[in-house]
Amino acid sequence: MFQKEHKQTSIASNAIFTTGSMRASKLLPSLIFTLIILILDINFNVGKEIKSVFLESFSPISNLSQSTADLSEEISLFFTSQHKLVSDLKDKNNEIERLNFELLKLEQLSKENQELLEMMGYTKRKTISKSVIGEIIDMSYFPKESISIKTDIDEIKEEMVAISMNGLVGTIDQIFPNYVKVVPIYEKNVNIPGLIQRTNQNIILEGKGEQNKLSIKNFKNNSNIILDDKIFTSGLGGKYPKGFLIGKVKKISNSEDQSTLEVEVQSLSNFSSGTKILFAYP
Amino acid sequence: MTEYLDKKNNFISVYFFIGITILVSFLLEIFTSNLFDLSVYLPVTLMVLIYWNMALPKDIGLIWAMIFGFCLDVNKEILLGSHVLLFLLISFLTQRYFHRLRALYMIQQSLFVAVVILIYQIFLILFFSEFRQSIFLELILLTLLSSLLWPVIFGILRQLRIKFVQSS
Numbered sequence: 001m002f003q004k005e006h007k008q009t010s011i012a013s014n015a016i017f018t019t020g021s022m023r024a025s026k027l028l029p030s031l032i033f034t035l036i037i038l039i040l041d042i043n044f045n046v047g048k049e050i051k052s053v054f055l056e057s058f059s060p061i062s063n064l065s066q067s068t069a070d071l072s073e074e075i076s077l078f079f080t081s082q083h084k085l086v087s088d089l090k091d092k093n094n095e096i097e098r099l100n101f102e103l104l105k106l107e108q109l110s111k112e113n114q115e116l117l118e119m120m121g122y123t124k125r126k127t128i129s130k131s132v133i134g135e136i137i138d139m140s141y142f143p144k145e146s147i148s149i150k151t152d153i154d155e156i157k158e159e160m161v162a163i164s165m166n167g168l169v170g171t172i173d174q175i176f177p178n179y180v181k182v183v184p185i186y187e188k189n190v191n192i193p194g195l196i197q198r199t200n201q202n203i204i205l206e207g208k209g210e211q212n213k214l215s216i217k218n219f220k221n222n223s224n225i226i227l228d229d230k231i232f233t234s235g236l237g238g239k240y241p242k243g244f245l246i247g248k249v250k251k252i253s254n255s256e257d258q259s260t261l262e263v264e265v266q267s268l269s270n271f272s273s274g275t276k277i278l279f280a281y282p
Numbered sequence: 283m284t285e286y287l288d289k290k291n292n293f294i295s296v297y298f299f300i301g302i303t304i305l306v307s308f309l310l311e312i313f314t315s316n317l318f319d320l321s322v323y324l325p326v327t328l329m330v331l332i333y334w335n336m337a338l339p340k341d342i343g344l345i346w347a348m349i350f351g352f353c354l355d356v357n358k359e360i361l362l363g364s365h366v367l368l369f370l371l372i373s374f375l376t377q378r379y380f381h382r383l384r385a386l387y388m389i390q391q392s393l394f395v396a397v398v399i400l401i402y403q404i405f406l407i408l409f410f411s412e413f414r415q416s417i418f419l420e421l422i423l424l425t426l427l428s429s430l431l432w433p434v435i436f437g438i439l440r441q442l443r444i445k446f447v448q449s450s
Contacts, residue, residue, distance in 0.1 A: 022339065022377035030344045030370055034351075038363030047355070047362035054356040061309060065316035 115274050118165040131163075131280040132156060137179060139272050144187060145211070149277045150179045160279040161240055166269040168233060168244040172279070180279070184271040185246065186214050194246055195234040199224050202234050205246060205265060214247060216263040223261065225249060231265055241282045296341050296447050300334050301349075303439060308350050312357055321412070322403050322420045327354065329432060331369060332395060333439045335376035336383050338447070347373045360410040368402050388433050396429035 041047045077083045116133075134151030149162070153175060162170040162182045170182040171190060185192060188209030194216075195202055201224070204217045219225070229249040235242025251264040307330040315323035327350050334342045351366030358365070375398075376383065383394065403421055 021379070021381070022374055024374070027344065027370060027374045030348060031367070034348065034363045034366045034370060037352075038361060038367070041362040050362070051356045051359055054353070055359070058312060058357060061312050061316075065313045068313075069317050 112275065115165045115276055131278050132160070134180065134277045134279060136272075136275055136277060144183065144209075145271065146173060146181050146183050147272055147277070148176075148179045148181055149279075151277075151279065153177065153180070156180055156279055157281070159239065160281055163244075163278045163280055164269070164271075164274050164276070166273060168240065168246065169269045169271050169277075182277065184267075185269070186210065186212055186267050186271075191217070192240055192246060193234045193236040194231045196225060197230040197232055198226075199229075201225075202236060203231070205231065208264075212247070212267040212269075214265040214267055216261075216265065219261045219263050221254060221259060221261045225252060225261070225263060227252065235282065238282050241280065296338070299442075299447050300338065300342055301346055303442065304330050304334070304346050304350050308353060311354070315358075320420050320424075321407065321414055321417050322424050324424055324428060324431070325399055325402060326431075326435070328369065328372065328399065328402060329395060329428065329435050330439065331373060332376050332398065333436055335373050336380045337439070337443060339377040339380050342373075342377075344370060344373055358410070360406075364406070364410065368405060372398055372402065388436070391436070392429040392432045395432045396425050399428045400425045 037046075077086055132152055132155040134149035136147050137150045138148040140146050140148070147170075156172070156175055158172050158175065160172055161168060162172065168185060170184045170187075172180055173183040174181040183190070184207070186207040186209070188207050190207040192205045192207075192214070193202065194205045203219060205214045206217050207213075208215055216225075227249050231246045231249070233240045233242055233244045233246060245268060247265045247267040247269075249263055250266040251262075253262045255262050304327060307326040311323065311326045314326070331342075331347055331350070334346075347369035348366050351369040352362060354365040355362045383391065386394065400421070403424065407417060407421065
């Protein structure tokens with residue numbers, strides 16, 4: 001009956017009746033280890049990296065099931081009357097997506113046109129003789145605020161001023177072989193001849209080096225000035241074109257020696273807004 | 283009659299054969315869970331694990347339960363260790379009472395598997411799933427499906443075990 005001889009003990013040890021049930025103590029180490037991992041994941045999110053690596057490596061299986069689902073849907077639809085309807089719907093959706101994209105492009109183009117139009121409006125002024133358009137390629141805030149503009153360098157002269165859709169925004173700081181660096185009008189030591197609109201008084205504005213802040217130089221304490229007075233460029237000296245709004249009077253206080261007034265002017269132009277800059281002779 | 287005494291394979295191959303079957307079931311589970319947009323899924327890995335715990339409790343241990351538990355946690359993007367905890371507890375219970383489970387009729391075994399899977403799914407839904415109205419229906423249907431699938435899994439794995447594996 002037996003092909004091989006076996007001892008009774010060997011048979012007994014292999015019989016299923018002798019296999020003992022698992023003791024709870026055998027489970028404990030694994031349970032503790034798992035609980036530690038669980039707590040670590042709850043508190044420190046240790047599984048994040050592992051999960052991303054794992055998901056990436058198992059993505060072919062997920063994709064396979066996705067394409068299988070797509071295929072089965074295609075097959076079931078093919079044999080129903082809905083097929084044409086669904087395919088039409090799909091085409092229309094694609095068309096809508098394409099048109100939305102076109103619309104976005106047109107909106108961008110229209111915005112750009114508006115910007116250009118506003119800037120070109122300045123060229124209709126008699127005081128602006130020649131202008132060159134440029135595109136902002138870089139902005140920098142350190143060591144000082146400036147924007148780099150790509151333009152036709154041959155046409156650019158240092159005495160030109162930078163005008164954006166907001167109006168006069170800056171002056172040329174440096175000319176490089178391919179681009180021009182422009183600093184804002186509120187840059188320290190930039191002097192702009194201005195005019196108080198209400199009183200027609202000529203003044204000199206000086207940049208304070210802080211964003212959108214200028215001050216009036218040597219302004220006598222008996223001068224007529226009130227808060228929110230509008231200051232325009234006067235065009236005197238020929239460095240800046242006449243008639244551009246520079247800003248409004250924000251703060252008036254007496255200087256230490258009481259002989260002059262310290263007037264702070266808030267510039268209204270946004271130096272780094274838009275995408276285009278117009279360089280113009282005053 | 284005495285074929286169980288003639289060792290065909292060594293312990294390592296038995297151990298890895300079990301691992302391979304669980305790996306296949308794990309891949310199948312990922313595949314099926316991505317196939318349908320359901321909150322619950324068919325726990326094929328758990329069912330294969332239950333089978334091996336019943337059939338070869340001495341060989342399987344708890345390592346495969348831990349490895350594939352972690353794999354499922356990562357794949358389902360839930361807390362690391364949640365599937366492992368459930369797998370460990372279910373493996374422990376199955377290994378503890380495997381004598382009694384083996385002695386049950388197939389229909390009774392199916393009922394046992396259905397209850398285990400129901401508890402397992404409820405735990406996962408309570409802690410890690412978003413609540414949807416259809417979740418009750420999904421839960422009942424998949425538990426029913428699992429109990430129907432158990433004799434198939436049992437039969438396939440039993441045939442494979444008889445053909446390729448001899449317990450240590």
